Amino acid sequence: MSKRILMLVGDYAEDYETMVPFQFLSGLGYTVHAVCPDKKAGDTVATAIHDFEGEQTYSEKRGHNFALNYDFAAVKPADYAGLLIPGGRAPEYLRMNEAVLALVRAFDAAQKPIAAVCHGAQLLAAAGILQGKNCSAYPACAAEVKLAGGIYADIGITEAVTDGHLVTAPAWPAHPTWLHQFITLLGAKISL
Numbered sequence: 713m714s715k716r717i718l719m720l721v722g723d724y725a726e727d728y729e730t731m732v733p734f735q736f737l738s739g740l741g742y743t744v745h746a747v748c749p750d751k752k753a754g755d756t757v758a759t760a761i762h763d764f765e766g767e768q769t770y771s772e773k774r775g776h777n778f779a780l781n782y783d784f785a786a787v788k789p790a791d792y793a794g795l796l797i798p799g800g801r802a803p804e805y806l807r808m809n810e811a812v813l814a815l816v817r818a819f820d821a822a823q824k825p826i827a828a829v830c831h832g833a834q835l836l837a838a839a840g841i842l843q844g845k846n847c848s849a850y851p852a853c854a855a856e857v858k859l860a861g862g863i864y865a866d867i868g869i870t871e872a873v874t875d876g877h878l879v880t881a882p883a884w885p886a887h888p889t890w891l892h893q894f895i896t897l898l899g900a901k902i903s904l
Contacts (some may be wrong), residue, residue, distance in 0.1 A: 717898075718792045718819075719746045720812060720835070722802030727759035727775030728884040729798035729829050734778075735763070736891055737796070740900060745782035745792075749809050750804075752783045760800050762830075762883070764869075769852065770883075772801075784811075789818040794898050799850060801828025807838035817841065820877075825897035829881045829890055833857055836878070846875040848882050 717737050721730055730731055730746075737744050748757050759775030767797035770824030789795075795816065797803065806812045810850050816839035833849030834856055836842050848871070849857055854864040865873040865880070872881035879897060881890035895902070 715741060716792045717796055718787060718815070719744050719796045719798070720748075720788070720806065720815070721746055721757050721778065721780070721798060722748050722806045723757045724801035725757060725778070725798045726800030726830060726884065727761045727778075728759075728887070729832075730759055730778050730879040732884070732887055733796055733798065733827075733891060736887075737895075740895065740902075741791075742898075744796075745787070746778070746780050747782050747784040747787055748780055749784050749806070749812060751780055752785075753781050755780050762800065764883075764885075769880045770850075773795045777882040786806070787815065789815060789822065789824075792819075792824065794825035794827065794894065796894070797826070797832035797835050797847075799827040799828075801831070803831045803834040803875060805820070807834050808870060814841045823877045825877050825879065825894060827879045827890065827894040829886065830883045833862075833880060836860070836880075837862065837865050841878075845878055845881075846873050847878065848880040850882055856860045 747753040756777040820841040837860035
């Protein structure tokens, strides 16, 4: 089994939802290829920092520049053990790219682990892979999950849900649970 993970990012992907999984999976020994359509290795995407500060929705601030380390055009789904989709604003426009949707569908068809957090569910919905699946997301994306035939999992902000090869969570506070469920699907075993 490949130890490579594909991470689909774009401008204004959520900072924590991009940086933390990239570093966590790399630290476990996975090779994480971070890619964005129309960009190549060495290019960067801008991230956004989303926070929960008491308003009715999250706040947004400019985050870091995140360096891509692989070319989107060179991606072959068969080379990867799993797919990771951060949230933020990137999924909103990436879901309009047919090549991105084809990648998501290819991972789904191969039953490879797919981890999506927050607005990442927008890509799953647009790819048409949520029919009958339990899927968590940022609450504002619940309508899209339901319209795509998914069952919106209204769980706590620190929780995640696994349904088959799909693991989803509402936002970055769920990282410990979400990433644990993802590496479990990947077959990783960690002992202390």
